[in-house]
Amino acid sequence: MNEAEAAVLIALLHARPRKMSWSAIASEVALRGSATALWDECFPPTLEGVNDLDGHLARAWESLEAWRSEDFRLLTVLDRKYPSRLREIHQVPPILFVRGQLRDDEVAVSVVGSRRASDRGRAVAARIAEGLVDRGIAVLSGLAEGIDAAAHTATLKAGGRPIGVIGTGINRSYPASNRALQAEVAKCGAVVSQFWPGAPPQKHSFPMRNATMSGLGRASVVVEAGEHSGARIQARLAVEHGRPVILTDMVVGATTWARDLLARPGVYLANSTAELMDLVDQLTRTAAGIDDWSNVLPDLVDH
Incomplete structure (x- = not known):
């Protein structure tokens, strides 16, 4: 990691010049290949050098220094090890x-x-998690109660790789009852957060988390959900991202949004676990080089 560029990127996220969103800042920095280039455009250098009149750069360096002693690592959109699939969304x-x-x-x-x-x-x-582990596929979920916790727990029990994408800072657990589970997920796989390390749960952070989950994965499976579930948000974002979505008969039978979503390209219905795993096999086997999933599996399931 280039610490100087990381510090400037962190300062940009705090300053939010031109009221830019975080994703807009990420896109602009990636386009230029430099956070410093964007900073200098937004805050032209003074006669003394770099413009840090509000102290954002100084505080960013303080944060980097503090994080060195933590047991997590920071990846920025400029890093080579930043997940390539996330750059696509x-x-x-x-x-x-x-x-x-x-x-x-x-x-x-x-x-x-x-x-x-x-x-x-x-x-x-x-x-489903056990079936994914059998196929050597990592299991992504959000470390929430219910379906998320069941998927992570089964993945760990089967000896697979869980990846938890959380809606809080990396140093928090939400809900608190999943603290031990979150630690096990980090030990055997990875826990990922896009928020400041101490950030508490906030309503807007969970849809952002769902977008990141969709971006990291090859596909999204919605097991069971209500009309206003966060899983509904992830399913719609996955369609936007061009990622396949597999809906179980439970969620389709229980919600209007799932039935409506079935009309969209790249959305599939699974009436059994076996059928769902057949879909996963097809999708992951043919994944390389495919950007448009609408015609990959036209005859595998009947919507």
Whole structure:
């Protein structure tokens, strides 16, 4: 990591020149290949040199110094080890805090759903996670209660690689009851956050987390969800990202949004775990080089 560029990027995120969003800053920095170039455009140098009248750069360096003693690492959108799949989405996070090992070349599939999951929903999530582990596929989820926790727990039990993408800072656990699970996920896979290390849970942070989950994965599986579930947001974002979405018969039978989404290209219905895993096999086997999934599996399932 180029610390000087990282410090300037952090300062830009605090300053938010021109009221730019974080993803807009990330895109502009990536386009230039330099955070410093964007900083100098927004804050032209003074006669004394770099313009840091508000102290954002100084505070950014202080943050980097403090984070050196932490057990996580920082990736910026300028780093070579930043996940390449995330660079493809509009909501690209400018920074990632990672505890554990995040592998850019691994195949991962999201397993998501309701926090208030039924016993059947949790059992189905566990079976799907086991099936993914059997295929050497990492299991992405959000470390929430319900479907997320069931998927992560089953992945760990089966000896697979869990990846938890959280909606808080890397030094927080939400809910607190999943603190031990989050530690195990980091130990055996990775925990990823795009927020400041101490950031508390906020309403707007969870849709941002869902966008990152979609971007990291090859596909998103929605096991069970309500009409206003965060899983609904992830499914729609995945369609936007050109990532396949697999909906179980449970979520399609229970929600209007899922039935409506089935009309979109790249969205598939699975009536059983076996059918769902067949879909995963097809999608992951043909993934290389495919950007438009709308015609990949036209006959595999009947919408």
